[in-house]
Amino acid sequence: MSCSQEYTPQLRARGYRMTPQRHAILHVLCHSGKHLTPSEVYAKAQKQVAGLTEATVYRTLEFLAENGLARPSHVGNGRLVYEIANHEHHHIKCRNCGDEMEVEHTLLKSMYQKLESASGYQLTDSHVTFFGLCPDCQKSENV
Amino acid sequence: MSCSQEYTPQLRARGYRMTPQRHAILHVLCHSGKHLTPSEVYAKAQKQVAGLTEATVYRTLEFLAENGLARPSHVGNGRLVYEIANHEHHHIKCRNCGDEMEVEHTLLKSMYQKLESASGYQLTDSHVTFFGLCPDCQKSENV
């Protein structure tokens, strides 16, 4: 509720509207400390907004991502997941056991600058997932 | 044909089999210098293997990726695309116009090492897509 209220002026300023559906979905994202699939978001938000449809959830998540309020993420299964955009970070995920950890953006900062000067691009997104083997899976060599 | 033939022993060594379907799909990937969607792969491979189904294409692309012969990639629309795994590289893509360029892995190498020592993970995948604004789109400020 309160969490989503702060976003209202941001949307208004861009000519968009705050709706009960967006409130509920932002609320769900705010209070879940992890990545959620669209259907997980739907299951939770549905309890607050009767009649909410999955189509609206998909459209809203994409909308929030485009406007910088949510971050989409690819966690390796080909499906998109989302989280609230409140701090810059990246992820490392284990290809073997699925274990995942956050990585501070500062670790990539100088590489981002190198990429920008080498390419001429201005990098806007700070939410990347890297894949590898976690310490445990390296030991056991479970391939 | 010839291109896919070289992969046969690799598959055999792991207990897998080479099939006309895998031949055709590897052939398609080998001779296309770019990322292909599953349905693009299907459209091309179908011409060589009568009766090929899309389900097989999806399963084969995933299989090839798991075995390091193909690389899946997220290009920002939530859909996976694939390419043959023959050289290490990454991508930068423009959020505005969709323009895309390759990035050599050497530019990320020291960051990869930093990530590995900070996390304890051993990074295995070298195919990441970064997003930003290309030089042209920065000028015109088309948001």
Place this chain on the structure above:
DNA sequence: TTCCTTATTGCAAAAAGTTGCAATAACATA
């Protein structure tokens, strides 16, 4: 070459995600 094991495929149904369109409702304006 023939036989046998089982990895792989095709099929069809299900699940996930997208889209066009008419009805609704947010909110700027008066």
Place this chain on the structure above:
DNA sequence: TATGTTATTGCAACTTTTTGCAATAAGGAA
């Protein structure tokens, strides 16, 4: 507060991707 504009939603049809299962065929062994 009442009104008008149009951003947003729900619905339903559609496309894309996944999955269980029985039939097929790759390829090792005899």
